Amino acid sequence: MTAKLSIRDLSFTYADGAQALQHINMEIFANELFVLFGPSRAGKTTLLRLINRLADLLDGVQRSGEILFNDQDVYNPNLDVTYLRRRIGMVFAVPTPLPGSIYANLAYGLEMAGIKDRRIIDERVERSLRQAALWDEVKDRLQDSAFALSGGQKQRMCLARSLVLEPDVILLDNPTSGLDPISTALVEESLFELKQQYTIIMVPHSVQQASRVADRAAFLLNGEVVEIGSQQRIFIHPRDKRTEDYVTGRFG
Amino acid sequence: MSTLDEAPAAWQEQQPSGAPAAKRNWRETIIETVIRLCGISAVVIITLIFLFLLKEGAPAFMQVPIRDLLGVRWYPIEDMFGLLPLLVGSLLVTIGAVVIAVPLGLTTAVYLGEFAPPWLREILKPVIEVLAGIPSIVLGFLGWVALAPLIQAAGAATGLTAFTGAIILAYMALPTIISITEDALYAVPKEYRDGALALGATQWQTIWRVVLPAARSGIVIAVMLGVGRAIGETMAVMLVTGNAANIPAFGLGAWFQPVRTMTATIAAEMGEVAQGSLHYSVLFAIGIVLFLITFAFNSLATRFIGGRSRRRGGQI
Ligand SMILES: Nc1ncnc2c1ncn2[C@@H]1O[C@H](COP(=O)(O)OP(=O)(O)OP(=O)(O)O)[C@@H](O)[C@H]1O
Numbered sequence: 268m269t270a271k272l273s274i275r276d277l278s279f280t281y282a283d284g285a286q287a288l289q290h291i292n293m294e295i296f297a298n299e300l301f302v303l304f305g306p307s308r309a310g311k312t313t314l315l316r317l318i319n320r321l322a323d324l325l326d327g328v329q330r331s332g333e334i335l336f337n338d339q340d341v342y343n344p345n346l347d348v349t350y351l352r353r354r355i356g357m358v359f360a361v362p363t364p365l366p367g368s369i370y371a372n373l374a375y376g377l378e379m380a381g382i383k384d385r386r387i388i389d390e391r392v393e394r395s396l397r398q399a400a401l402w403d404e405v406k407d408r409l410q411d412s413a414f415a416l417s418g419g420q421k422q423r424m425c426l427a428r429s430l431v432l433e434p435d436v437i438l439l440d441n442p443t444s445g446l447d448p449i450s451t452a453l454v455e456e457s458l459f460e461l462k463q464q465y466t467i468i469m470v471p472h473s474v475q476q477a478s479r480v481a482d483r484a485a486f487l488l489n490g491e492v493v494e495i496g497s498q499q500r501i502f503i504h505p506r507d508k509r510t511e512d513y514v515t516g517r518f519g
Numbered sequence: 520m521s522t523l524d525e526a527p528a529a530w531q532e533q534q535p536s537g538a539p540a541a542k543r544n545w546r547e548t549i550i551e552t553v554i555r556l557c558g559i560s561a562v563v564i565i566t567l568i569f570l571f572l573l574k575e576g577a578p579a580f581m582q583v584p585i586r587d588l589l590g591v592r593w594y595p596i597e598d599m600f601g602l603l604p605l606l607v608g609s610l611l612v613t614i615g616a617v618v619i620a621v622p623l624g625l626t627t628a629v630y631l632g633e634f635a636p637p638w639l640r641e642i643l644k645p646v647i648e649v650l651a652g653i654p655s656i657v658l659g660f661l662g663w664v665a666l667a668p669l670i671q672a673a674g675a676a677t678g679l680t681a682f683t684g685a686i687i688l689a690y691m692a693l694p695t696i697i698s699i700t701e702d703a704l705y706a707v708p709k710e711y712r713d714g715a716l717a718l719g720a721t722q723w724q725t726i727w728r729v730v731l732p733a734a735r736s737g738i739v740i741a742v743m744l745g746v747g748r749a750i751g752e753t754m755a756v757m758l759v760t761g762n763a764a765n766i767p768a769f770g771l772g773a774w775f776q777p778v779r780t781m782t783a784t785i786a787a788e789m790g791e792v793a794q795g796s797l798h799y800s801v802l803f804a805i806g807i808v809l810f811l812i813t814f815a816f817n818s819l820a821t822r823f824i825g826g827r828s829r830r831r832g833g834q835i
């Protein structure tokens with residue numbers, strides 16, 4: 268099986284000299300739900316933002332190593348970064364609707380991609396809202412401001428907004444932060460559906476969630492990968508003492 | 520029985536003692552009163568100014584028939600008080616200034632805020648703010664010695680035209696427009712940009728479709744303040760527009776003929792008229808017209824901003 272994404276010896280330093288990632292190596296396979304977990308400041312968000320090249324935008328950062336997406340280096344200067352970001356969608360930890368209606372938020376990515384046909388847009392908007400388990404709640408108010416949604420609805424709207432582009436990989440940074448248990452369950456349920464079609468890399472809300480949803484997982488600590496393996500391996504038979512302590516709640 | 524006796528005592532203990540609470544209330548009251556007085560006095564002063572304008576200008580509306588006021592001839596010496604040439608002059612200069620200053624100011628702000636490398640921004644920002652401090656008469660003088668000859672060389676009959684005035688006014692408005700727009704762009708949450716970029720928008724699409732609309736009310740304020748500064752400007756404009764109170768030929772060529780603005784007319788003639796004469800009150804009538812135009816302009820802009828924040832849903 269070839270990897271969907273392979274990360275090779277990736278290191279990253281922010282402008283202030285904070286070394287956020289050190290010599291990261293990992294492979295992520297098609298249609299798996301890969302969980303990146305670890306304590307705060309471990310570098311999870313940084314790693315996600317490097318994969319779709321949002322960390323690019325900062326001045327004065329240093330990066331070494333490579334990230335291959337379908338065997339292509341995402342940092343190849345000839346690669347069209349807007350195309351890359353359409354193939355690798357991202358949902359941020361804090362859901363951020365853009366100013367505008369719910370419909371406008373969803374149609375936005377398609378319009379940017381040059382799709383003008385209303386029929387196609389309407390159809391994709393509906394499909395991705397269904398995939399994100401939001402359609403029934405918003406189908407009658409698509410023209411309302413996206414700011415009027417509840418926190419959990421915003422999060423699912425942002426998920427739908429990245430699905431509308433039919434990406435290859437979706438990066439989910441804590442997609443259930445601040446959600447109540449029912450909405451969390453809804454989102455987790457839709458993840459199982461989604462991975463039939465997409466490859467998912469997710470930063471979980473908690474170790475419990477990580478072990479519930481993961482196919483495979485990587486434990487990150489202070490910018491380094493401590494251990495990578497299957498759900499069984501990481502959450503039931505961890506080999507590293509630090510992983511064991513963290514998943515059993517003895518530190519972190 | 521004991522519960523009834525004890526409860527109020529315990530309750531009293533938890534209350535902040537009486538004196539500081541009263542003191543705080545007093546402070547609040549004083550501060551509130553001062554703020555209210557300031558607010559009211561602003562309204563009162565503006566009302567008084569308007570009443571004064573009305574009192575001085577009203578005779579003009581009674582003694583000069585409206586048809587004459589709408590006439591095309593401004594010859595105060597022969598009691599011809601047609602305001603139309605002045606109105607047209609002001610409109611030509613102001614519209615010209617807006618057409619030049621708004622696109623130039625917005626694109627400069629976008630460049631500074633979104634594209635320029637940090638070191639260049641560090642240099643340009645202060646330079647632009649210094650520009651705002653140049654006395655307008657100096658700009659007017661520059662227009663007279665440097666710009667007017669250029670415009671004449673370009674083929675206009677004279678260099679002192681509405682267009683010359685518009686350029687000078689535009690440059691007066693620019694620093695304000697640029698600097699406030701840039702602040703408004705800067706205030707747009709980083710999350711909006713990330714959100715748009717993550718959806719595959721290019722940098723330009725992000726700016727055009729997300730950042731600018733999100734900064735819209737700030738941009739409107741920037742334009743209002745910039746243009747507001749320019750509209751009220753008198754002397755610099757007087758210096759470069761040629762000061763001819765006639766209606767220029769219709770069409771684009773209008774901008775390349777001398778005009779005279781309402782403000783310039785008041786400034787130029789107020790010193791020479793006898794107080795209480797008809798000419799005097801017509802000058803005040805011009806002031807009233809200016810006041811109404813500015814008022815209408817401001818109300819429109821305010822409604823535009825207010826409408827925006829009331830229904831943020833709008834569109835991206
Ligand atoms: N924009 C930035 N500029 C400078 N340093 C940053 C920036 N973003 C993150 N860092 C630093 O990089 C390190 C990793 O941060 P990151 O946000 O990737 O952690 P995380 O694992 O996502 O944490 P959390 O679970 O709290 O979200 C931290 O030490 C953080 O202070």
Ligand SMILES: [Mg+2]
Pocket residue numbers: 311312313360440
């Ligand atoms: Mg994070």
